[in-house]
Amino acid sequence: MSLSLQEYQNLLYGKLTACKGQFDACLSENGYKLDFNTELNYVYQIVMSGLNVEYSFPYTPVESVITSFLKAAKIGLSLCPTEQLCFLKTEYSESSGQYVTQLGLGYKGILKLAYRSGKVKQINANVFYEKDNFQYNGVNSKVTHTTTVLSKAMRGQLAGGYCQTELIDGSFKTTVMPPEEILAIEEQGKAMGNEAWLSVHVDQMREKTLIKRHWKTLCPCIYRDSVMNDPMLFDDQDCQHSSNQQAYEEQFESAYSREAY
Incomplete structure (x- = not known):
């Protein structure tokens, strides 16, 4: 960042306020x-939380921050860190040769978008193990998954996972993932x-990953909007808890009590 801190604060806040229309x-x-002012404050605090963090938000073009801010508005999701609907992340752009800020979807945001479409009846995600009875019946069919025991210790090693959606019209969309990818x-x-990946909630984390992967299959079936089908919204990596974002979430209550700029 070639600007001084004050200059960057002025630039960021000015660019954000200028895009209200x-x-x-x-x-x-x-x-x-x-609410525009509320969302502006979220973005401002998130971006400024990346100061002195290599390749973080303040070191990306401010235009990419604005684009991500407006993209969140286009899909109608709040950037509130505690809601975890969507989030900002940085990615290296091969075309520009620099890191840029991008908008990503959390699994809660995916579920909200899916049900908001009015075309989804139910979404289920689950993992299965070696000793389970599992059969994948194709992208347009329900899987077959049964087990005779509930203890994971008796079901063998992780063998994969799936996420399936039942649509209002009675049809199904199914996505599977091999254990190696999970x-x-x-x-x-x-x-x-x-740390959630190291806790007893690891299967729930795996299910969140499956939901994010499933969005690649489900979204084109329920949305035709070009913004909703942006490839950058299909990232199923565990990016929503990058170090600077996680730090911001932890100090969110105190951070947001201050006005932006």
Whole structure:
């Protein structure tokens, strides 16, 4: 960041306030309700939490922050860290040769978008083990999954996972993941310091991963909107708890009690 701290604060806050018209237009176009000033404060605090963190938000083009801010408005999801509907992350852009800020979806945001479409009746995610009776019947069919025991210790090693959606019209959409992919994402989460992957809730974390992967299959079936089908919203990696974002969530109550800028 070549600007001084004060200069960057002025730039960021100025750019955010200047896009109010676009923000409101995004909401009115789709009938969503979000408070501009509240969302501005979320974004401002999240971005500033990345100061002195290599490749974090303040070191990305401010235009990419604004684009992500408006993208959240277009899909009608709040960036409130405690709601965990969507989040900001940084990614290296091959085209620009620099890190940029991107919008990502949390599993709660995916579920909200899915049910808000009015086309989804039920979404289920689960993992299965070697000794379970499991059969994948194709992307447009329900899986077969039964087990005679509840103890994971008696069901063998993790053998994979699935997420399936029953649509209002009675049809199904199903996504499966092999254990290697689930465990790779699990290891990434551990490396990023997400302690939930080391807890007794590891299967719930795996199910969240399955929901995020399933969105790649489900979204095009229930939404035709080009923004909703943005490839950047299909990232199933465990990015929503990057170190600076997690730190911001932990100090959210005190941070948000201060006005932005």
